[in-house]
Amino acid sequence: MTRTHHPMLTRRGFCLCCVAATAFGASGGWLTPREAFAQAKNIVDLIREHAATDPIKVTKLRGGVSVLEGSGGNIAVLTGPDGKVLIDAGITASKPRILEALAGLGKEPINRLINTHWHFDHTDGNEWLHGAGAVILAHENTRKHLESAQRVEDWDFTFPKSPSGALPSETMGAASTLKANGSTLHLKYYGPAHTDSDISVHIAEADVLHTGDTFWNGVYPFIDYSTGGNIRGTIAAAEANVAMASDKTIVIPGHGPVSDRAGLVAFRDMLVAIHANVAKLKARGMPLEEVIAAKPTAAFDEKWGQFVINPAFFTRLVYAGA
Structure with missing residues (x-):
């Protein structure tokens, strides 16, 4: 059975949901995060406000692994006698609903937290989870940024x-490799991709792969050039994800619904094609605004361009590193 879903995505589980709602309501069309900031308020505060009330959706996968959607990035939870292991921390404002969701997965205490990268929608809950008993592990660049x-x-x-x-x-x-709850967790650093701090977590026995924000299921991704991300590295990370997954692998993206290898392949192919289109136009000496006007993402917009990172903004992100 395939787990790949396509847009329109629900707002729940997507870290920039509030920006999309605010921006669309104000303008009748999608805005970049910077434009949304200008028309509404601080993007980070908007996300935190929504996290304070948005519900948490819990989906049990297999091998003691579940996914929690609704507090920033997707949170994976591995349960068992050693205590709960979380992959990503969500947003602190969601704490009461995250605790309720965790309690529904068993009485085991929180034992460990793994951050897939430094962004606040994946690490904002670090402090309270550490206070609840979690030992926090991340790439060295995540600590550097935090x-x-x-x-x-x-x-x-x-x-x-x-x-x-x-x-x-x-x-x-x-x-790095961890053992917990009868499972083996393989952690791998991608190199600079979405940021310069991204890691994957593959829970071997359950064959569940958490990609962090190197995979956004069904929408164009954000690439953070401010902290080391770039389009070429994002493509390399997408290639690495495809190589790590089999047809049986369950894939937890950083944002969007749970997916599979076919979803990873579609995401990789989209990135490669758009990068090639933009790079070709840039090599001709075309400035950014002319490249945007040429619509190099057009073949993919219906599927991938219907949410926060709109075609023009994604073109800007690709152009910056093409």
Whole structure:
């Protein structure tokens, strides 16, 4: 049975949902995050406001693995006698509903948290989860970004350094392996992709792969050039995800519904084609606005371009690294 779903995506489970709703209501069309900021309010505060009330959807997968959608990035939970292992932390404002969801998965305490990268919609809950008993593990660049102020230009926002309790106490470089709840978790660093801190987590026995934000299911992805991301690395990460997955692998994207290898292939193919289109136009000396007007994403917009990262904004992201 395929788990790939296509747009329109529901707003629940998508970290920029509130920006989309605000921007569309104000203008009758999609805006970039920076434009939404100008017309509404701080994008980060908007996301946190919605996380304070949005429900958490729990889906049990297999092998003791479940996914929680509705608090920033998708959260994976591995349950068992060693305690709950979480992959990504969501947003602190969702804490009561996350605790309720976790309680529904069993009485085991929270034991460990893995961050797939540094962005706040995946790490904002670090401090309270650490206080609840989680040892936090992430790539060394995630800790680097969290322990100092970070500017994300496309969000027009500067994040302050995180409190000490939110910082990973364990870090990794190229790869790491964990054992928990009778499962083996393989962690791999992608290199600079969505950011310069992205890792994948493959739970081997259940054959469940969490890609973090190197895979956005059914929508154009955001690429954070401010902290080391780039389109070429995003494509390389997409290739790595395809190589890691079999036809039986369940794939948890950073955003969007649970998917499979076919979903990874479709995402990779979209990135490769749009990058080639934009790079060809840029090589001719065409400035950004002319490239946008040429609509190099047109063949993919109906499927991928119907949400927050609209075709023009995604073209800008690709052009920056083409």
